[in-house]
Amino acid sequence: MTAAAGFILALTGFGAVADTTNPAEGDFAEQLTMMIGAERAALGEVRTSRLRQLTLPPVETRDAARTATPAGDVEYTRDWVNAQPTPAASADLTCLSEALYFEARGESVEGQFAVAEVILNRVDSARFPNSVCGVINQGTGRKYQCQFTYTCDGRAEIVNEPRAYDQVQKVAATMLNGGERSLTSGATYYHTRAVNPRWARQFNRTAAIGVHLFYKPPQRLSQYN
Numbered sequence: 001m002t003a004a005a006g007f008i009l010a011l012t013g014f015g016a017v018a019d020t021t022n023p024a025e026g027d028f029a030e031q032l033t034m035m036i037g038a039e040r041a042a043l044g045e046v047r048t049s050r051l052r053q054l055t056l057p058p059v060e061t062r063d064a065a066r067t068a069t070p071a072g073d074v075e076y077t078r079d080w081v082n083a084q085p086t087p088a089a090s091a092d093l094t095c096l097s098e099a100l101y102f103e104a105r106g107e108s109v110e111g112q113f114a115v116a117e118v119i120l121n122r123v124d125s126a127r128f129p130n131s132v133c134g135v136i137n138q139g140t141g142r143k144y145q146c147q148f149t150y151t152c153d154g155r156a157e158i159v160n161e162p163r164a165y166d167q168v169q170k171v172a173a174t175m176l177n178g179g180e181r182s183l184t185s186g187a188t189y190y191h192t193r194a195v196n197p198r199w200a201r202q203f204n205r206t207a208a209i210g211v212h213l214f215y216k217p218p219q220r221l222s223q224y225n
Contacts (some may be wrong), residue, residue: 087173
């Protein structure tokens with residue numbers, strides 16, 4: 001067995017390939033092949049860089065600006081967020097903070113974290129640009145032909161609620177520093193409850209938080225010989 005095959009089998013939870021010489025195991029072998037194919041299709045949606053991060057051994061020391069937030073330490077309350085230190089400036093932080101401010105500043109803290117999850121899930125997906133700012137600014141350059149409306153609605157982005165911006169900036173920093181993405185089950189799309197876009201009918205809804213509904217594309221099953 002090759003190392004790649006072993007990796008795929010490990011991900012699917014099987015330690016060995018079935019003995020297909022036994023007729024009674026033929027159905028199981030076929031199902032296993034389809035599951036492995038589906039897993040490969042899913043892996044194809046994830047960037048190579050992200051897979052490398054997932055399979056590397058733990059690193060004890062990281063850049064101080066990107067110290068990971070321990071899983072389970074995040075509390076989805078304003079008091080918890082406001083108690084966090086002011087983060088160091090960076091391009092990613094600015095882009096994500098502005099997106100949360102213009103897209104979700106009126107949402108609950110949980111809703112703001114959920115929107116941040118979608119953006120970072122897109123960065124990890126091969127379907128979208130591979131940077132935070134690239135994901136947020138993705139568009140055609142034409143009015144209302146973009147992924148996040150505030151970036152192409154023709155109006156200037158002015159932050160006139162500094163306290164709200166300070167809060168979303170700390171939410172953004174928490175997520176950029178490794179905050180757990182447990183709210184939206186891998187969603188890469190969302191919309192407000194006020195609209196009913198056609199694309200949503202074809203996608204799988206993963207969560208409903210505040211005024212937003214969250215989705216991810218249906219999994220395509222593929223079979224490899």
